[in-house]
Amino acid sequence: MSVPAFTGSNVMDVDAAKIRGAGSNVHFDKVSVAYGAHVVLHPLTLDIAPGEILAMIGPSGSGKTTALRAVAGFVRPASGRIRIGATDVTDLPPYERGLGMVVQNYALFPHMRVEDNVAFGLRAQGADKALIGERVKDSLATVGMSGFSKRYPRELSGGQQQRVAIARALAVRPRVLLLDEPLSALDAQIRRNMVEEIAKLHRDLPGLTILYVTHDQTEALTLADKIAIMRDGRVSSHGPTAELYRRPPNRFTAEFLGRANLLPVTVAEGAAGPKGLATAKLGDAVLAGVARGEKPGDKTLLCIRPQHLSLTGDEEHTNRIVGTLREVHWQGELTHLVLDVDGTPVRVSATRLPVSLPERGSAMPLFFTPGDTSLVPEDVRG
Amino acid sequence: MLVWSRPGRMLIWAVFALLFGVLFLAPLAVILLSSLAEQWNGVLPSGLTIEHYSNVVRGAAWNAVNASLITGFLASALALVSGTWAALALRVQDATLARVLGVLFFIPSAVPSVSVGLGLLVAFSHPPLLLNGTIAIVMVAHFVLISAFTFGNVSAGLARLSPDFEQVASSLGARPAYRLWHVTLPLLAPYLVAAFGLSFALSMGELGATVMVYPPGWVTLPVSIFSLTDRGDVFAGAALTMVLVAVTLVLLLGLERVAGRQTRS
Amino acid sequence: MAEAAVLPASPALRRVPGRFWIVPPAALLALLFFYPLVLIVQQAFLDDSGMANVAEFARVLHARFFLNALLNTITISVAATAGCLIVGLVLGLILAFVPFPGSGVIARLIDTFIALPTFLVTLAFTFLYGSAGMLNAGLMEVFSLRAPPVDFLYSTWGVVLAEVTVYSPFVLRPLLAAFSLVDRGQIEAASVLGARPFRIVRQVILPAAVPALIAGGSLCLLLTVNEFGIVLFIGAKGVITLPLLIYSKAIQESAYQVACIIAVINIALSLGLFGLYRFAAGRMGM
Numbered sequence: 045m046s047v048p049a050f051t052g053s054n055v056m057d058v059d060a061a062k063i064r065g066a067g068s069n070v071h072f073d074k075v076s077v078a079y080g081a082h083v084v085l086h087p088l089t090l091d092i093a094p095g096e097i098l099a100m101i102g103p104s105g106s107g108k109t110t111a112l113r114a115v116a117g118f119v120r121p122a123s124g125r126i127r128i129g130a131t132d133v134t135d136l137p138p139y140e141r142g143l144g145m146v147v148q149n150y151a152l153f154p155h156m157r158v159e160d161n162v163a164f165g166l167r168a169q170g171a172d173k174a175l176i177g178e179r180v181k182d183s184l185a186t187v188g189m190s191g192f193s194k195r196y197p198r199e200l201s202g203g204q205q206q207r208v209a210i211a212r213a214l215a216v217r218p219r220v221l222l223l224d225e226p227l228s229a230l231d232a233q234i235r236r237n238m239v240e241e242i243a244k245l246h247r248d249l250p251g252l253t254i255l256y257v258t259h260d261q262t263e264a265l266t267l268a269d270k271i272a273i274m275r276d277g278r279v280s281s282h283g284p285t286a287e288l289y290r291r292p293p294n295r296f297t298a299e300f301l302g303r304a305n306l307l308p309v310t311v312a313e314g315a316a317g318p319k320g321l322a323t324a325k326l327g328d329a330v331l332a333g334v335a336r337g338e339k340p341g342d343k344t345l346l347c348i349r350p351q352h353l354s355l356t357g358d359e360e361h362t363n364r365i366v367g368t369l370r371e372v373h374w375q376g377e378l379t380h381l382v383l384d385v386d387g388t389p390v391r392v393s394a395t396r397l398p399v400s401l402p403e404r405g406s407a408m409p410l411f412f413t414p415g416d417t418s419l420v421p422e423d424v425r426g
Numbered sequence: 427m428l429v430w431s432r433p434g435r436m437l438i439w440a441v442f443a444l445l446f447g448v449l450f451l452a453p454l455a456v457i458l459l460s461s462l463a464e465q466w467n468g469v470l471p472s473g474l475t476i477e478h479y480s481n482v483v484r485g486a487a488w489n490a491v492n493a494s495l496i497t498g499f500l501a502s503a504l505a506l507v508s509g510t511w512a513a514l515a516l517r518v519q520d521a522t523l524a525r526v527l528g529v530l531f532f533i534p535s536a537v538p539s540v541s542v543g544l545g546l547l548v549a550f551s552h553p554p555l556l557l558n559g560t561i562a563i564v565m566v567a568h569f570v571l572i573s574a575f576t577f578g579n580v581s582a583g584l585a586r587l588s589p590d591f592e593q594v595a596s597s598l599g600a601r602p603a604y605r606l607w608h609v610t611l612p613l614l615a616p617y618l619v620a621a622f623g624l625s626f627a628l629s630m631g632e633l634g635a636t637v638m639v640y641p642p643g644w645v646t647l648p649v650s651i652f653s654l655t656d657r658g659d660v661f662a663g664a665a666l667t668m669v670l671v672a673v674t675l676v677l678l679l680g681l682e683r684v685a686g687r688q689t690r691s
Numbered sequence: 692m693a694e695a696a697v698l699p700a701s702p703a704l705r706r707v708p709g710r711f712w713i714v715p716p717a718a719l720l721a722l723l724f725f726y727p728l729v730l731i732v733q734q735a736f737l738d739d740s741g742m743a744n745v746a747e748f749a750r751v752l753h754a755r756f757f758l759n760a761l762l763n764t765i766t767i768s769v770a771a772t773a774g775c776l777i778v779g780l781v782l783g784l785i786l787a788f789v790p791f792p793g794s795g796v797i798a799r800l801i802d803t804f805i806a807l808p809t810f811l812v813t814l815a816f817t818f819l820y821g822s823a824g825m826l827n828a829g830l831m832e833v834f835s836l837r838a839p840p841v842d843f844l845y846s847t848w849g850v851v852l853a854e855v856t857v858y859s860p861f862v863l864r865p866l867l868a869a870f871s872l873v874d875r876g877q878i879e880a881a882s883v884l885g886a887r888p889f890r891i892v893r894q895v896i897l898p899a900a901v902p903a904l905i906a907g908g909s910l911c912l913l914l915t916v917n918e919f920g921i922v923l924f925i926g927a928k929g930v931i932t933l934p935l936l937i938y939s940k941a942i943q944e945s946a947y948q949v950a951c952i953i954a955v956i957n958i959a960l961s962l963g964l965f966g967l968y969r970f971a972a973g974r975m976g977m
Contacts, residue, residue, distance in 0.1 A: 116597050138596035139605075145597040151590035155612045165598030168608070216598055429789050429888050442785045445778060449856045450801060453815030456825070460818050469829045512716035518709050527717065529969070534724050536965035538917035540934040541954040544941055545727025548734055548951065570724045602709065624806060631808025634919035634934060638942060648808055652924065655814060664818075667811055678806055 067094035067251040068129030068219040070115060075124035077110050085110045086277045087124060092220075092270075097246060097254040099264035099285075101300065102274030111274070112222055112257045117141050128219055139168075144213030148225040150205040152197035158184070158208050159193035165216035183211040186245065203234040210245070223256045227263060239266050261301050265289065273297050291334065295423045298347045305353070305390045306345040306420065307331075307365070311338045321414050327386050331363045332414035336421075345420045350380070350393040352416040361411035365390075369408045372401065383408060454671070461664040478665035487666055490650035495673070497561075497646060498629035501568035502576075505625050506618060508569075509576030513584055514610070528581070535574035542570055543638025559641045567635040572625040579624065583617030616685040623681035627674045728958070734951040751952045756936065761956075764932040767850050768915040774855035775911045776904060779862030783900075784892065786863075787870035788878070798867060801860050809857045810920035816853055820844045845927035853921045858914055862907035869903035870896070902974055909968040917961055933957040 070092040077085040085107040092098045100108040113119045115126060117138035125134045133141045144165075152161050159180050166176045184190045187207040197205055206226060213221055223242075227235045243266065246252060258264055264271050265285060272282040273296065281288060281297040292298035295306060309324035309331065322335035324346060333346045354361050367383030367390055381392040392410065402408050429435050461478055463471035481487055512531055516524045534542065546567055550557035557563040591613060595605045611618070633648040640649055647670045654663035738744040751757050786798050820826050820841055827839035834840075843849055873896055881891045919934040931939075933953055941950035 116593070118593055118596075138593070139599050139601050141597070142599070143597045145594055147590045147594060149588065149590060151588065151594045153591065153595075153609060153613075155615075164595065164600070164608075168595070168598060168600035168604050212594075212598065222597070434888075435789055435791075438785055438789050439791055442782065442791075445782060446797065446801075449778065449859070450804060452819060453812050453856065456815045456818045457811060466818070467823065467828070469825050469832065508716045508719055512713065512720075515709065515713035515716065519713060527713065530725075531716075531720065532969075533962070533965070534720070536913060536917075536961050536968075537728070538919065538934045538937070538954075538957050538961055540919050540937045541731065541958055542724070542727070544937055544947075544950055544954050545724075545731050547941070548730045548947065549727035566723055570720075573720065627806035631806075631811075631920075633808065633810060633923070634917075634938075637923075637938065648810065648920070651814070652810070655817075655924065656926070660814070660817065663814060667808075667814055671807060671811065674806055674808075675803065678803060 067253040069094045069096075069127075070220055070253060070255065071127040072111070072114075073125045073127070075111070075114055075121045075126055077107075077114055077119050078122045083122075084277055085114070085121075088279060089124075090272060090279065090282065092253055092255060094253055095251050096269045097256055097267055098270050098272060099256045099258060099268035100272045100274055101258055101261060101264045102280070103300075104259065105276075106274035107277040108257045108272075108274040109224060110277075112224055112255055115141075115220065115255060116143060116145055116222055142216075142219045143222055144216055144218030144220075145222040146206070146209045146213050146224065146226045148229050150197070150202075150209040150229075152205055152208055152212070154197055156196075157193065158189065158195050158197070158200070161197065161208060162193075162212045162215045164212060169216070179215045179217075183215040184208075186214060186248065187211045187241070201234075202230050203238060206230065206238060207241070210242075214249075218252075220253045220255060223254060223258075225258055226256075228258070228260065235263075239263055243267055265301065271301070273300055291336070291418045292347060292420055293336075295345060295420055298345075298420050303350050303391060303393075305348050305350060305388075307348070307385065307388055307390070309333075309344060309346045309419075311335075311340050311342040311344060311419070314339055319415060322419060324419065326365060329365050331365070331417075333363075333417035333419045334415065335419050338419055343422070345422055346417055347420045348412050348417050350391040352412050353390070353392040353394075354411045355392070355394060355398055355408075357409070357411035360413050363412045363414055363417070364409055366407055366409050369402055369404050369406060372404070383410065385410075457664050457667055457671075460661055461668045463661055463664075466661075478662050479669075481662060482665060482669055486645070487650065487662070490645050490647045490666065491669060491673075493564075493644050494630050494647040494670070497564055497568055497644075498626045501565050501572060501629050502622050502625040504565070504569050505573040505576045506622050509573055509578075509621065510580045510614070510618060512577050513580040514606070516581070517584065531577045532574050534570050535578075539567075539571055539632065539634030540638060543567055543635035546570075546635070546639055558639070561641065561644045563639045563641070564636060564644055564646070567639050568629045568632055571632060571635060572628050575628060576621040576625050579617050579621035580614065583614050587613055619681050619685040623678050623685075626677050626681075630670060630674050630677075731951045731954050731958070734948055735955045738948075747948060748952050751949055752956075756931070757953060760931045760933050760936040760953075763847065763930060764916055764957075764960075767847055767854065767918075767930075767932060768912055770847075770851045771854035771858065771915045772908055772911040774851060775859040775862045776908050778855055778859040779866055779907060780900070780904070782859070783863050783866035783870060784896070787867060787873075788896070798863075801863060804857065804860045805864070808920065809853075809918065810924040812853045812856045813921050813924035816844055816849065816925075820849070845925060845930075847930055849925055849927065850922055850930055850932075853925070854915050854918060857918075857921065858911045861910050861914065862904070865903040865907045866900055869900050873899050902971070905971040905974070906968065909964060909971045913961060913964040913968055916957070916964060933960075 072088045072090040074087040074089055075085065076083065076087045088111060100111060102108045110119060114121055115128070117133065117136060121134060125132055127133065128141065153164065156164070162180045162183050163176050166179060180193070181190070184193060187210050189204065189207050189211060192200065192204065192208070197208070200208065227238050230238060246254065246267070256264070256267060268285050270283060271285050271288050273280045273288070275296055281293045288297060289301050292301065292304070298304040298306060307326050309326045312323045312325050312330060314322055314335065320335055321332045322338055323330055323332050324344070325331075326346070331346060338344055357364060365385050367385035369381065370384050370389070371382040373380040378393050378395060379397055381394060383390045383392065390410070429438055459471060460466060462474045462476065464473035464475045465471065482491065516527055519527065546563055547558060549555070550563060557566060587610070591609055592605055595609045600609070631648060632646070633652065636646050636649055637652070640646065647666060651663045651666045651670070654660075654666065735748060736743055736745060738747065782801070786794050818824050821844055822839045822842070827841050830836060830840050877895055878891055881895055886894070917934060918932070919938070922930060922932050922935045923938070934957065937950050937953050937957065940946045940953065
């Protein structure tokens with residue numbers, strides 16, 4: 045029995061274990077994928093801990109979907125091994141891997157009612173009737189679709205179809221849930237709700253390991269415990285979500301996760317003090333930023349998020365730069381300003397504006413806290 | 427809407443009515459009329475009768491209806507199985523091989539039907555493969571000629587089927603056979619039904635290969651219509667043609683409804 | 692579930708993808724279609740003693756009956772295809788861009804003509820345009836003529852007209868598909884800018900229709916070269932095409948080798964046109 049989660053009578057036991065939080069980890073061991081000479085995934089080594097949500101994000105063609113499909117078993121790695129829990133699944137066909145999968149267009153079987161869609165996986169594995177009935181009920185309840193079991197997919201809205209698709213994946217008690225751009229076919233409003241629903245689902249089923257592929261950084265920031273940012277078939281950066289956002293290890297990550305102002309600076313003095321601050325020069329201004337081991341004279345980037353820039357200074361906002369005001373966009377809750385600082389456009393998201401804003405084209409100071417910054421090396425492409 | 431002026435539109439519709447009337451409507455109408463004609467020496471028949479139709483239900487004509495229906499059914503069923511099988515099996519081949527085989531499966535539709543008949547006569551007139559003179563050779567001829575159409579229809583259906591359905595089914599634990607039976611084939615059903623209907627219709631009207639190979643005692647409708655008109659019995663021929671048209675249309679429209687219902691549910 | 696040791700996947704679990712499933716249908720087709728095809732070619736080039744012999748092939752190639760049939764086949768095919776393109780284009784333009792109540796039903800009705808036997812039209816034409824048909828009877832009555840004035844049916848043109856009727860739906864079908872993709876906004880914008888309908892057809896619609904016309908036209912060429920029923924039913928002495936010649940040599944004269952030689956040429960011609968059609972349809976993305 046190489047795949048215990050899917051072999052007849054002990055489906056129940058595994059089920060109980062899953063719910064209480066003994067999920068499986070996923071391990072990529074130097075997994076590469078190539079179509080002929082064209083490498084779409086360079087050797088990837090990555091671990092998803094049991095019960096963790098890992099979001100893989102990146103532009104299209106970055107290899108994120110390929111990585112997910114390698115776990116699912118739809119693409120065969122050119123090299124490397126993939127393990128799920130204790131099982132090396134590299135050579136297993138998809139139907140023996142014990143997964144659940146949700147895709148962008150839901151792919152609900154149009155000729156089956158909701159309940160038959162949800163029951164599909166268990167029936168395919170030959171589970172007994174009583175268990176199937178119970179699981180279908182549970183799974184539909186988990187996603188709040190209990191009242192819809194007799195409907196056909198075409199009678200449901202996009203959001204409802206996606207819930208059924210999730211219920212169908214959960215009904216087999218997957219060792220890992222694969223979500224492939226699950227929300228990108230939905231409207232913005234429904235998408236926000238669904239992100240929250242998935243977060244809640246994971247609170248209810250903390251043992252469920254989830255690999256979440258998306259190009260949407262908001263979904264990733266909201267849901268993921270860890271994020272892997274993919275670029276050109278490689279992991280550009282990988283780490284805990286908040287950490288990646290606060291201390292992006294490279295320019296690509298800084299710009300892909302949220303909005304970032306990246307000011308080209310020259311390091312003046314290496315890191316000093318308990319906060320690990322270095323000082324750097326931007327023209328004549330001397331700024332302090334959180335360092336990652338730079339040496340004096342290094343050319344690097346100072347990353348500061350638009351919401352951390354303040355229009356007024358105080359004892360905390362000790363960094364000061366001066367820019368020329370170019371654009372002002374009022375958006376209700378926020379006002380977006382664009383300034384020109386030594387030729388670099390700098391965006392500011394301000395919740396409060398001073399009583400009188402300077403004219404466009406006039407000079408304007410900006411203030412920020414050294415602790416909100418980080419020094420980010422320029423990407424070396426190639 | 428391309429033409430905005432009313433007289434312009436009227437003129438264009440008149441052109442359409444003329445073309446459609448002369449090319450499509452008049453032939454059907456005149457066949458219907460002649461199948462009911464007693465005698466026809468002037469512009470219109472001199473009298474109407476259903477005698478030609480009542481002859482259809484007995485004797486040689488009735489045998490022809492039977493022969494056509496049985497041939498059409500068996501050949502279409504076999505073509506459906508073989509075409510679906512081929513289209514499904516082609517998906518797991520290498521791209522180059524799949525392309526080559528795909529063209530090969532289409533080629534029977536490109537070869538003149540008379541040559542298909544000739545080839546069967548040349549190939550299967552000697553033991554151990556003696557089919558000449560049997561009913562089977564008619565079935566085989568029809569099967570060869572329509573197999574490309576079922577293959578094409580099913581392939582087109584498969585191409586439109588999102589791979590997501592089958593992949594999700596696999597990831598949920600469905601083995602290939604289970605997946606084929608519970609996911610792929612039901613999703614293909616509209617195309618299968620349409621393919622069957624089209625093959626049946628083509629088989630019903632097949633003439634070129636059939637006149638080459640048919641044995642005595644298995645005269646299909648088109649062959650029977652040809653020998654009737656060749657003898658000068660045009661009204662009986664017209665009546666049989668109407669029967670052929672009616673059966674074909676009933677089959678096509680009926681199966682279309684079935685297919686439509688399946689897509690809707 | 693113990694996660695301590697990594698269980699290696701046993702080699703038995705390496706699935707061989709179902710590649711061999713292609714063998715049964717491919718073998719069936721090979722036996723029932725390609726094997727006979729090979730025998731036709733073999734018969735065409737071998738004499739009775741089994742020796743390779745191209746003399747008979749050369750003789751048939753130069754025979755008057757063959758050259759006549761070849762010329763007829765090509766003339767009819769080209770003329771009928773041209774007719775199909777014109778009729779298909781006119782019908783398609785009206786159905787797509789000057790629709791009227793019920794035009795959808797009419798389009799489907801024309802489409803079902805594809806499934807009807809081809810000889811039906813010929814039979815109908817005998818009643819309509821034959822020497823004792825409606826048209827001639829009417830003209831003779833009105834103008835008190837002795838002999839039927841209309842006499843095109845038992846000629847090449849009768850066959851061409853019948854084939855135009857039967858095969859123009861094959862042009863209409865891809866055309867309507869192509870027209871449905873033409874941006875209506877573009878046409879409206881052109882109209883607003885003052886373009887006359889002919890200009891819009893020429894500059895906006897026709898360019899979009901060219902691939903469909905090529906695909907439909909090459910399919911018509913192929914089908915008209917292969918057409919048998921229409922020619923057989925018209926039964927005019929002077930109108931013999933290649934398929935009809937194969938039939939009469941094999942069945943009426945039992946001259947199988949001659950029939951095979953003509954079949955080889957006919958098949959080669961058809962496969963060439965099939966290649967053209969595949970190329971055109973591929974370009975259209977069909």
